[in-house]
Amino acid sequence: MAKKPENLTFEESLSELERIVGDLEQGDVSLDDALKQFERGINLVRNSQAKLEQAQQKVSILTQEQDQPSLHPYIAEGE
Numbered sequence: 001m002a003k004k005p006e007n008l009t010f011e012e013s014l015s016e017l018e019r020i021v022g023d024l025e026q027g028d029v030s031l032d033d034a035l036k037q038f039e040r041g042i043n044l045v046r047n048s049q050a051k052l053e054q055a056q057q058k059v060s061i062l063t064q065e066q067d068q069p070s071l072h073p074y075i076a077e078g079e
Helices: 010-026 031-067
Strands: none
């Protein structure tokens, strides 16, 4: 039985998507199987997009911390 899309790595999802697209492009798949594969592909795409968004957020956070100067409390002259 195939793993749930959320349990696959990004690379595994991409590989399975490529296989599904190849199968569907050949046209040798019955309508029912094509619909099942299409549904699986949509789920794989959605989960892959979520993983990419998470990775982008992590990169953004990591680079923001390094690029931003540290903040210090403002002390007015004469205080």
